[in-house]
Amino acid sequence: xxxxxxxxxxxxxxxxxxxxxxxxxxxxxxxxxxxxxxxxxxxxxxxxxxxxxxxxxxxxxxxxxxxxxxxxxxxxxxxxxxxxxxxxxxxxxxxxxxxxxxxxxxxxxxxxxxxxxxxxxxxxxxxxxxxxxxxxxxxxxx
Numbered sequence: 001x002x003x004x005x006x007x008x009x010x011x012x013x014x015x016x017x018x019x020x021x022x023x024x025x026x027x028x029x030x031x032x033x034x035x036x037x038x039x040x041x042x043x044x045x046x047x048x049x050x051x052x053x054x055x056x057x058x059x060x061x062x063x064x065x066x067x068x069x070x071x072x073x074x075x076x077x078x079x080x081x082x083x084x085x086x087x088x089x090x091x092x093x094x095x096x097x098x099x100x101x102x103x104x105x106x107x108x109x110x111x112x113x114x115x116x117x118x119x120x121x122x123x124x125x126x127x128x129x130x131x132x133x134x135x136x137x138x139x140x141x142x
Contacts (some may be wrong), residue, residue, distance in 0.1 A: 006081040010044050011133060014077065017063050018134050019053060025063045026111055044081055051080030069131035078125050087119040 012034050016025060023029060027038040027045065034041065045063065048054045053072060056063050065072070092111065096103035 004082065006044060007078050008075050009036065009040065010048060010081040011074065013041065013044060013048065014053065014065070014072065014130050015134050015137055018067055018069060019137065047081045048111050053074065053077070053080060069134055072130040073126050074128045075122055075125035090114040
């Protein structure tokens with residue numbers, strides 16, 4: 001199982017908004033860069049807009065950042081597009097056999113570890129900005 005690609009696609013969208021300012025950024029054009037359906041892009045753009053990271057102009061393909069890239073962390077993006085509440089990143093299997101020593105105790109033991117793992121991941125995302133991502137893209141491009 002994997003975490004959905006909504007997060008990485010949203011980062012892709014924000015990088016395009018910064019780097020392709022001369023392009024009319026329609027959902028179709030963005031979808032061609034991401035290699036996905038324009039409906040997926042429209043849904044994510046809507047979520048980014050609700051999170052006050054971007055603003056859009058209907059029909060013109062105009063998308064603008066509402067904050068400098070240095071003020072947008074990957075955690076901001078993640079929280080805008082993923083619907084994962086605190087402590088909910090990992091789904092625990094349910095209805096274990098309470099007559100089994102593992103089945104009776106695994107959830108309470110594993111839950112603590114998984115909460116720490118989610119906190120660690122969110123801590124990493126909070127320390128990386130969209131400026132870091134865009135700078136990395138520009139370095140890779142040479």
